[in-house]
Amino acid sequence: MKKESGITLSALVITIIVIFILASISINYGVDTLNESKAKNLAAAVEMVEQAVAEQYIKALELNLTGIKKSEASQPSIFIGTIVKPAELPTISDSIEFQLKASLEAKNENDITYDEAYYRLTPEDLLKLKIEGNEDNNYTYIVNYSTGEVFNETQKQTSKGDILYYAGKTGNKSPEAEENEKAIDTTNFTE
DSSP states (O other), X not given: XXXXXXXXXHHHHHHHHHHHHHXXXXXXXXXXXXXXXXXXXXXXXXXXXXXXXXXXXXXXXXXXXXXXXXXXXXXXXXXXXXXXXXGGOOOOOSSOOOTXXXXXXXXXXXXXXXXXXXEXXXXXXXXHTTOXXXXXXXOOEEEETTTOOEEETTTOBOTTOOBOEEOOTTOXXXXXXXXXXXXXXXXXXXX
């Protein structure tokens, strides 16, 4: 009898199946990592916008430009963006609403001050705030200089379902908003 050497067909099939399983696991892991990276980049962009808005508001306070009503003067250049009427503000989620929306809707439009108004920031406005974007960052944001709120109007939420909304330092403290802030504010300060 002649003894043949080599691998059997069943051993070859099992090897190929194992390779396919390992490949699918690594591809799935890579996709998850990519989605997580995009979510962190979106959250970081919201935080960068919030920092720039806070800086502008501090400048407005220093220059005594707060409390000016629309009926009293034209829009101070310190408040960058286009004013959004309260009735035209987008919906954030079922349980989260812009903090000043209800009170602004109750006011006469000319009695709203520039610092309490909501603004839409386009990519061009972000450049004025010295926020450098890349080709992936063509988002618009809704911001409020006095509350520090920032909402990514274009993306709204990450692929993981996290809402791209920052309620500001004194913001909406509903349980969902607090959880959302924790998810977005992943800054780790170490010395």
